[in-house]
Amino acid sequence: MAMDIYVILADRLHRINDDPLVLHWCNLWEQFGQEYGGSETDKNFKKKFILVRQQVLAIYLNGKVK
DSSP states (O other): OHHHHHHHHHHHHTTOOSSOOOOOHHHHHHHHOTTOOSTTHHHHHHHHHHHHHHHHHHHOTTOOOO
């Protein structure tokens, strides 16, 4: 997942000018979270994604993400 997040950030962030790009959780889940199932699919995916995103941003220092 970390490599996927890095690639998507590197691909999208360099093309953004001043207008923010909004990615919704449902779109992120469709791209990255297919293997997360069960009763708390969204919650489990969000927790994992946020953790991995923090790891990616420790490497990708130019990534400006909220």
